[in-house]
Amino acid sequence: MLVCTEKYNDSELRAALKKKLDPARYEHSLGVAYTACNLFLSHGHGSTEELSRVYTAGLLHDCAKCLDEEKRDKYIKKYNVELTEMEIQHPFLIHAKLGAVLAKEKYGVTDEEIISSIRWHTTGCAGMSFMEAVIFSADFIEPNRKQLLCYEEIRPLIYKDLNKAVYLILKHTLAHLENKGQPVEEHTLEAYEYYSKRFS
Numbered sequence: 001m002l003v004c005t006e007k008y009n010d011s012e013l014r015a016a017l018k019k020k021l022d023p024a025r026y027e028h029s030l031g032v033a034y035t036a037c038n039l040f041l042s043h044g045h046g047s048t049e050e051l052s053r054v055y056t057a058g059l060l061h062d063c064a065k066c067l068d069e070e071k072r073d074k075y076i077k078k079y080n081v082e083l084t085e086m087e088i089q090h091p092f093l094i095h096a097k098l099g100a101v102l103a104k105e106k107y108g109v110t111d112e113e114i115i116s117s118i119r120w121h122t123t124g125c126a127g128m129s130f131m132e133a134v135i136f137s138a139d140f141i142e143p144n145r146k147q148l149l150c151y152e153e154i155r156p157l158i159y160k161d162l163n164k165a166v167y168l169i170l171k172h173t174l175a176h177l178e179n180k181g182q183p184v185e186e187h188t189l190e191a192y193e194y195y196s197k198r199f200s
Helices: 010-020 023-042 048-060 069-078 085-089 091-105 112-119 130-141 151-158 162-179 186-199
Strands: none
Touching: 010 023, 010 048, 023 048, 023 130, 048 112, 048 130, 069 091, 085 091, 091 112, 112 130, 130 151, 130 162, 151 162, 162 186
């Protein structure tokens, strides 16, 4: 499979990524890439170019996930990545925004929708494009994830009605955060409000 990056071909991209992620995160990234391709195919998007793009986005979505704090902060400074107060207080959120930057700067991705799909894969955002919604959803349901009760409803639905599945993922996420007494990132709340107008 060809990938949309100027720096690597398919096997080279996987090899480069494997060096940067721990084994479990690398397997998760492969799972997201293949799940995303399956979602694309199930919704009638099957061209080689489309599959290449979504595969690349899935593979790279967590490319900044395993950086240690020193290297993460170095990249944030080098690429002038602006962080919100929420991201500063909850650093696990940073990897999506930083990953979008590294996909471009370190892995040679020039496709803006691939970059935006990486950017929004954790929080989601209102009115996601088809690819953004696919990567957001594939990250949630890929087979290596810890099994959740909500998967019984979401996994079959996601291949029939992607946007409704996105709504249910967001609904589950908000309930989970509320149960743990954790704050909700603003884009997640905006996304939930956007999709709930269609499906609640």
